[in-house]
Amino acid sequence: MKKVSLSTLWTTALVLGLSSIAFASEGAAEGGATSMAALDFFIWSVIAPGFGIAFAAGFCGLAQGMSLKAAVEGVARNPEASGKVTVTLIIGLALIESLCIYALVVALIIIYANPAAKLFM
Amino acid sequence: MKNSLVREEERLLKIIVFSNWILLVVLTVGGCLLKTWDFGWGVLAGGLIISINFHFLYRTLKKSLDPSKLSGPGIILGKYYIRFLINALIIFVLISERYVDPLGLILGLSIVVVSLLVGLAYEVKVNFFRGVV
Numbered sequence: 001m002k003k004v005s006l007s008t009l010w011t012t013a014l015v016l017g018l019s020s021i022a023f024a025s026e027g028a029a030e031g032g033a034t035s036m037a038a039l040d041f042f043i044w045s046v047i048a049p050g051f052g053i054a055f056a057a058g059f060c061g062l063a064q065g066m067s068l069k070a071a072v073e074g075v076a077r078n079p080e081a082s083g084k085v086t087v088t089l090i091i092g093l094a095l096i097e098s099l100c101i102y103a104l105v106v107a108l109i110i111i112y113a114n115p116a117a118k119l120f121m
Numbered sequence: 122m123k124n125s126l127v128r129e130e131e132r133l134l135k136i137i138v139f140s141n142w143i144l145l146v147v148l149t150v151g152g153c154l155l156k157t158w159d160f161g162w163g164v165l166a167g168g169l170i171i172s173i174n175f176h177f178l179y180r181t182l183k184k185s186l187d188p189s190k191l192s193g194p195g196i197i198l199g200k201y202y203i204r205f206l207i208n209a210l211i212i213f214v215l216i217s218e219r220y221v222d223p224l225g226l227i228l229g230l231s232i233v234v235v236s237l238l239v240g241l242a243y244e245v246k247v248n249f250f251r252g253v254v
Contacts, residue, residue, distance in 0.1 A: 075186055086186045087130035090179050091137075091237055097178070098171065098234050105212060105227055112217040 038120035045114055049107030056103030063096045134179070137233075137240040141172050144232045152225055163221035167229020170211055175233050177204050 071089040075082045145168035153161030177200070185197045215221050 071186065082186050084130050086182055087134055089186070090134075090175075090182050091241075093182070094175055094178060094233055095237060097174075098230065101171070101208065101212070101230055102227065104209060105216070105223070105230060108213060108216040109223045113219060113223050 034120075041116070041120050045110055045117070049110045052110075053103050053107045056100050060096050060100040060103075064093055067092050067096070133240050133244055136243055137236045138176075140236040140239045141168075141175070141232060144235055145169070145172065145229075148228060148232065152228070156225070157222065159222040160225035163215075163223065163225020163227075164229040166211075166215055166221050167226040168232045169229075170208060171230050171233045174204060174208055 067089060071085050074085045145165070149161050149165045149168065152164045181197060181200050181204075212226070215226060216223060
C-alpha cells in the first residue's frame, strides 16, 4: 500500500512537472513566433526605405541631369535667353528635388517614427 | 522684347515667393488651431526648410547660368551638396527626435510645390486672357 502510494506520488509529481515544462515550451513557441514577426517587420522597415531612397535619388538625379543638360545647351545656343531658361529650370529643379525630399522624409518616418512599430513593442 | 520676357519671368518668381509665404502662414496657423501644436511646428519647419532651400537654389542657378557672372563648376557642386546635406540633417533630427509631427512636416515641405502650381496657374490665366493659350 505504501509502495503504491509512493509511486502515485512520484507519477503525479512527474506529470505536473512535465506539464509545466510543456506549457512553458508552448509559451516560448508563441513568444518565438511574435519575435520572428517583429524581426521580419524591422528587417523590412530597413530594406524598404533603403531601396526607396535609392530609387528616388537615382531617378531624381537622372531627371535633374537631363533638365540641366537641356538648359545649358539652350543657354549656349542663345545666351540672351539665359534669364528665361534659368527661371524655368529653377521651377523644374524645385519640383524634381521636392520628390527626392519626400522620399527622404518617408524613409526617415518608416525608420524612426513608424506608427506600426507600436504593435511589436 | 528681351526685357519684357525677363520681366514676365521675374513676375512669375515673385508670385511663387509671395504665395510661398502666404501659404506658410495660413497652413501653420491652421495646423496649430485645427490640429496639434506639433503639427503646426511641423508645417512651419517644413515650410521654412523648403523655402530657404528654394531661395538658395535660385541664387546658385542664377549665378551659374548667367553668362556675365559665371562661377566654377566646383563651387556650384559644393554649394549644391552642402545645401542638400544641411536639409537632410535638419529633417533627420526633426524626425528621429520627434520634435514635430511627420505629417505636418510633409505638408510644410509641399508648400513650394503648391506655390509653383499657383504661379503656373496664374501664368496660364494671364496667357489665356491674352489669347496665347
